Amino acid sequence: MEQTVAAEPLEAFLSAQQAGIAQTLESVEMWSLNTIAHYPPTPQSLEWDRANEPTPARFFAAIRVNPTLPYRLYVDEPPAQSVSGRSLLPWQSLSFLSGGNSQLATRYRALAAGDPVTIAEVIASASDEPDFGMDVGLFEDNGTAFGAVYGFGETPFGNDNLDYGSQAPFHMGFYHLDWLTRMAQPDLLRTYPLWRIALFGELADLAFQTGHDYWGWRFLGWGLHYVGDLTQPYHAVPLPGVSTFDGLLLVARGQTGEAIQLVSNRHGVIESYQYHRLTRALVAGDWSAPILLAVSAQPTETPLSYDAMVHALTAESVEAAASFDAAIEANVPERFVSDPNFEWTGSGYESGVVEHVLEQKGPVAVQRLDNAVIVQLQRFSVVASRWIARGGASAE
Numbered sequence: 486m487e488q489t490v491a492a493e494p495l496e497a498f499l500s501a502q503q504a505g506i507a508q509t510l511e512s513v514e515m516w517s518l519n520t521i522a523h524y525p526p527t528p529q530s531l532e533w534d535r536a537n538e539p540t541p542a543r544f545f546a547a548i549r550v551n552p553t554l555p556y557r558l559y560v561d562e563p564p565a566q567s568v569s570g571r572s573l574l575p576w577q578s579l580s581f582l583s584g585g586n587s588q589l590a591t592r593y594r595a596l597a598a599g600d601p602v603t604i605a606e607v608i609a610s611a612s613d614e615p616d617f618g619m620d621v622g623l624f625e626d627n628g629t630a631f632g633a634v635y636g637f638g639e640t641p642f643g644n645d646n647l648d649y650g651s652q653a654p655f656h657m658g659f660y661h662l663d664w665l666t667r668m669a670q671p672d673l674l675r676t677y678p679l680w681r682i683a684l685f686g687e688l689a690d691l692a693f694q695t696g697h698d699y700w701g702w703r704f705l706g707w708g709l710h711y712v713g714d715l716t717q718p719y720h721a722v723p724l725p726g727v728s729t730f731d732g733l734l735l736v737a738r739g740q741t742g743e744a745i746q747l748v749s750n751r752h753g754v755i756e757s758y759q760y761h762r763l764t765r766a767l768v769a770g771d772w773s774a775p776i777l778l779a780v781s782a783q784p785t786e787t788p789l790s791y792d793a794m795v796h797a798l799t800a801e802s803v804e805a806a807a808s809f810d811a812a813i814e815a816n817v818p819e820r821f822v823s824d825p826n827f828e829w830t831g832s833g834y835e836s837g838v839v840e841h842v843l844e845q846k847g848p849v850a851v852q853r854l855d856n857a858v859i860v861q862l863q864r865f866s867v868v869a870s871r872w873i874a875r876g877g878a879s880a881e
């Protein structure tokens with residue numbers, strides 16, 4: 486993957502492919518209406534129309550993302566690489582969010598139009614971009630002008646303590662709820678990662694087929710984010726480790742708030758933990774570390790349809806959820822994962838999470854958490870390599 490592509494401004498892709506984009510978005514819309522239950526149709530006034538100027542603002546409205554992000558040309562610098570002599574972009578020039586620990590620690594480098602950049606860098610950088618705020622503020626009760634017209638209705642669920650809380654229904658997909666939960670909590674059905682995956686997959690295909698490889702890989706990277714999210718049990722099951730019956734009891738007793746806080750904290754803790762275990766192995770160049778092998782050694786290239794892929798990978802995530810949740814509950818200090826009055830995000834414990842586990846739960850806890858994370862990363866790696874193979878296939 487050392488091949489490079491030339492960075493291309495979005496404006497150039499949009500004006501060159503105005504007609505192709507219209508066709509692609511129309512067919513994604515048809516597909517979504519037919520395939521995705523509860524898909525809210527794109528309001529006509531937002532449609533990408535050949536009669537309009539092909540501007541980024543029109544494009545963001547047509548694909549219904551947050552239009553206030555800069556969506557600039559940039560890449561993440563790999564953690565192990567020295568950046569001496571290169572100018573770095575502050576996080577605030579990429580996102581309006583306060584930023585997670587991993588994002589604040591990442592070094593971002595601006596690209597100019599035409600700069601060569603490796604495919605691996607484009608995919609890796611773009612795959613984090615949907616967490617920059619692309620899906621924040623899209624519901625009509627989020628107090629944004631665009632949310633008011635996007636047609637997604639009111640926020641179905643999410644943790645209001647988080648500045649990115651309203652993106653949850655786009656990054657979580659509860660595609661395997663039992664009938665009882667569907668009946669009692671119908672708002673959980675209003676999730677949209679399958680739509681995002683199909684949308685960015687089809688835009689990538691269009692870009693590759695028309696010689697806009699940079700945008701092909703960037704769209705593929707955007708789609709990969711949602712694919713990756715869905716391999717994470719906390720993105721595929723609303724309350725891991727809680728049975729349907731107990732879940733309904735919580736609803737009946739008005740205790741869902743506590744349960745949601747615990748789930749949100751476990752979700753955050755394990756992502757911080759995984760991030761630190763992975764980056765430390767990367768920085769140390771420890772290529773035989775099991776946690777790195779889990780991401781790298783899974784070549785599969787069989788293509789699958791969007792819905793079959795999402796259905797299969799979320800089924801596996803659902804199956805993994807209870808034991809994953811139990812491993813986190815048993816091996817992380819109680820305060821972080823079993824106290825509903827505690828908010829993990831912004832607690833200040835994120836960067837030392839591995840040390841806190843080690844101190845309070847011992848080395849065996851680190852071993853057990855590593856093993857739990859490795860199982861999820863292996864599943865991710867299989868789907869990710871399949872997803873990235875789309876690029877090679879449609880570029881030929």
Ligand SMILES: [Zn+2]
Pocket residue numbers: 615616656710714
């Ligand atoms: Zn996400």
